[in-house]
Amino acid sequence: MTQARGNVFLAGVGGQGALLASEVLGEAFLLGGYDVKKSEVHGMAQRGGAVTTHLRYGPKVFSPLIEPGTADLLIAFEKMEALRFAHFLSPEGAAVVNAQEIMPPSVATGRERYPERIEERLAGVTPNLYMVDALAAALSLREVRAVNMVMVGAASRLLPLPETCYLEALRGRLPERIVGVNEKAFRAGRALLAPRGAGR
Amino acid sequence: MSVPAREKVELLSGNEAIARGAHEAGVTVASAYPGTPSTEILENFARYEGVYAEWAPNEKVAVEVAHGASMAGARALAVMKHVGVNVAADPIFTASYTGVRGGFVIVTADDPELHSSQNEQDNRHYAVAAKIPMLEPSDSFEAKEFTRLAFALSERFDTPVFLRSTTRISHAKGAVRLGEVSGPPPALGFVRDPAKWVMLPDNARRRHAIVEERMRSLAEFAETFDGNRIEWGDRELGVITAGVSYQYVREAFPEASVLKLGMAHPLPSRLVREFAAGVSRVVVVEELDPHIETHVKALGVPVQGKEIIPIVGELSPRIVRDGISGKSVPVHPAEGLPGRPPNLCPGCPHRGLFYVLNRLKVTVAGDIGCYTLAALPPLGGMDTCVCMGASLGNAFGIEKALGKAALGKVVAVIGDSTFLHSGITPLIDIVYNRGFTTVIILDNRTTAMTGAQENPATGRTxxxxxxxxxxLAALCRAVGVDHVYTVNPHDMARTEAVLRRELFRGEPSVVITEAPCVLLPDHRRKKRPVYEVIPDLCTGCMACSKLGCPAIEWVPFTPEEAVAAGKKGSQKGMARINPLLCDGCNQCPPLCKFQAILEKKD
Structure with a gap:
């Protein structure tokens, strides 16, 4: 649990709450005593398009962008988006991937097929692949919009912060009336991944 | 870096930091037109106590309002995206001559890489052309500090000041230490001073000389300003850089010597010479145009720049490393994945209109907004898109070129906020010069693309x-359009009937498509139906797919699967509606000839 610096790459589809997830993570690292930089793109890209966030932490961070091949953790909110950005992972990096499939327009209109064998292809990129069903976890809480906090919870197992940082960040970032369900979602996500040994 | 006391440090985006900096500087009047990546600056600034912040109808008005507030002694801020400065250029160039009373800062948020823009112009050129100093922060921390400094410089040198951000500054977050809010604003009141404020030629001629003197003083300031600094390191490589590029340089070449420029205009000369003399190789790393490079070359300093650093698109540590080292490490993204371009939301009222326009096979002069996304397949419903308000002028120009042959064949399509920004004057042109253009105003009760901002047609500030x-209808009538009709774009049959009639009218007409944006809280709170495809009834004809709605998904069949599903072996698949995405707009059910799309009951 002594990673001095790290790069976390988040990928999802507009509307999945990936930006809010990255807000909570960024705030959690700041609470954990790290310098933090985080970059994303708003506006046109958000309308159902691919959404990415670059989050970097360490004693002092310069670039807000992660370079390909250097991400320690890829948090993907959608399966194909995981594969699209898997080349950002470092050879030792880990990926937490939501098994959910969201059809892009070309697939939804029958012009292309949703790619097959994604899990296999991901496993070829990283030896540390964690597939999770965040949608099912969120639906079991009757809040489809909580997929993002389930993913934060799952990913938190692979990050060097105590649980309190995430929960404090979450409470600071969300309107009070939805804090409860999001805390539950975070814990549900955390339960999806077994705790990792110290020293990673 | 150990992070200081918690209560003083926040993780702020560049935009939040600029808003905070303006507040700390004692700004009391701010005006802007929303535009990515600048929008959140005023949204955040408006939340501070004791300030006035407004959405202006366009950037020119925003600058004029802020300039006026400065004349009256207040510290004032005008905010816009890069192309907004084009709209506001007229008052900006002359505000340079009048100077200020209260500090006056204009934020330009540029968009290298065109993440959400129609061009990637480099607005540092405006600082040179308008003879206005420009500061350029390299992260959120500097965004706040430079905003405060910009106001101090504005009052000290009697000049408007540009603050230039880019997408990777505005939408990147970093730790920012909050500062104290400035004391009471300077004495308010408009003081009559025609030689300063009335730009008749004789006064303006004298002011021009003052502007030139001011720029000489600022050039001197730039030599010693601590935002322009040398960070000595390895003397083999010296990089001159600014803005977010500085961060990329430090990441890619942590050992290099760096001249970091916080002021994009005027640029220092002695400092550049001193730096160049101290290193073996000088490289300029800057996004977009060779602004710094040209200055360095004019000093006679040998330098590498755009021959190794791209002029197109944004930079990254990798691009900087590859360019300077001359070596490239290949990356291998997964191949053959279907793209995921942005799309109109499920239930978007614009989709109904563009479906109809497709059927009408007209030339669509388009404009700037969410509806520009209708240019993408399968709607593919837009033929031009240039700038805010261009749809009307473009459509009218096409009509004037083609004459009578254009009747029934051309429409202009423009959003409500865009129409109020720049669409009224071309509508007057169409009426005044006896056109027959059909103009469609998409009134969704918000400025949607930038995240649902208020505008003069929403009834809120x-x-x-x-x-x-x-x-909107009364406005169109007032400029002389006799035929103004309002339709509900979810009702595509009615919309098509009205458009067919108006397209062939030999006079100007305006059709307003009125339905709220699905992102508006009022709409989201409404109980809405969910539709489903009855599998037994779906023949796989794909008529509903032509809407391009994200909620309608195509499930492909193999011949065996088709037979197993009780279909003909030749059926290639069937439609399915994703209940998590369906917004209940009711556009798709009438398109199904087999009545296979029904409201879901449960």
Missing amino acids: LMGEPTRRLD
Whole structure:
């Protein structure tokens, strides 16, 4: 649990709450005593398009962008988006991937097929692949919009912060009336991944 | 870096930091037109106590309002995206001559890489052309500090000051230490001074000389300003850089010597010579145009720049490393994945209109907004898109070129906020010069693309106050359009009938498509139906797919699967509606000839 610096790459589809997830993570690292930089793109890209966030932490961070091949953790909110950005992972990096499939327009209109064998292809990129069903976890809480906090919870197992940082960040970032369900979602996500040994 | 006491440090985006900096500087009047990546600056600024912040109808008005506030002694801020400066250029160039009373800062948020823009112009050129100093922060921390400094410089040198951000500054977050809010603003009141404020030629001629003197003083300031600094390191490589590029340089070449420029205009000369003399190789790393490079070359300093650093698109540590080292490490993204371009939301009212326009096979002169996304397949419903308000002028120009042959064949399509920004004057042109253009105003009761901002047609201000709601139909009639009709774009049959009639009218007409944006809270709170495809009835004809709605998914069949599903072996698949995405707009059910799309009951 002594990673001095790290790069976390988040990928999802507009509307999945990936930006809010990255807000909570960024705030959690700041609470954990790290310098933090985080970059994303708003506006046109958000309308159902691919959404990415670059989050970097360490004693002092310069670039807000992660370079390909250097991400320690890829948090993907959608399966194909995981594969699209898997080349950002470092050879030792880990990926937490939501098994959910969201059809892009070309697939939804029958012009292309949703790619097959994604899990296999991901496993070829990283030896540390964690597939999770965040949608099912969120639906079991009757809040489809909580997929993002389930993913934060799952990913938190692979990050060097105590649980309190995430929960404090979450409470600071969300309107009070939805804090409860999001805390539950975070814990549900955390339960999806077994705790990792110290020293990673 | 150990992070200081918690209560003083926040993780702020560049935009939040600029808003905070303006507040700390004692700004009391701010005006802007929303535009990515600048929008959040005023949204955040408006939340501070004791300030006035507004959405202006366009950037020119925003600058004029802020300039006026400065004349009256207040510290004032005008905010816009890069292309907004084009709209506001007229008052900006002359505000340079008048100077200021209260500090006056203009934020330009540029968009290298065109993440959400129609071009990637480099607005540092405006600083040179308008003879206005420009500061350029390299992260959120500097965004706040430079905003404060910009106001100090504005008052000290009697000049408007540009603050230039880019997408990777505005939408990147970093730790920012909050500062104290400035004391009471300077004495307010408009002091009559025609030689300063009335730009008749004789006065302006004298002011021009003052501007030139001011720029000489600022050039001197730039030599010693601590935002322009040398960070000595390895003397083999010296990089001159600014803005977010500085961060990329430090990441890619942590050992290099760096001249970091916080002021994009005027640029220092002695400092550049000193730096160049101290290193073996000088490289300029800057996004977009060779602004710094040209200055360095004019000093006679040998330098590498755009021959190794791209002029197109944004930079990254990798691009900087590859360019300077001359070596490239290949990356291998997964191949063959279907793209995921942005799309109109499920239930978007614009989709109904563009489906109809497709059927009408007309040339669509388009404009700037969410509806520009209708240019993408399968709607593919837009033929031009240039700038805010261009749809009307472009459509009218096409009509004038083609004459009578254009009747029934051309429409202009423009959003409500865009129309109020720049569409009224070309509508007057169409009426005045006896056109027959059909103009469609998409009234979704918000400025949607930038995240649902208020505008004069929504009846609310940026500060959340109710206000008089502009009546679009009455406005169009007032400029002389006799045929103004309002339709519900979800009702595509009716919309098509009205458009077919108006397209062939030999006079100007305006059709307003009125339905709220699905992102508006009022709409989201409404109980809405969910539709489903009855599998037994679906023949796989794909008529509903032509809407391009994200909620309608195509399930492909193999011949065996088709037979197993009780279909003909030749059926290639069937449609399915994703209940998590369906917004209940009711556009798709009438398109199904087999009545296979029904409201879901449960």
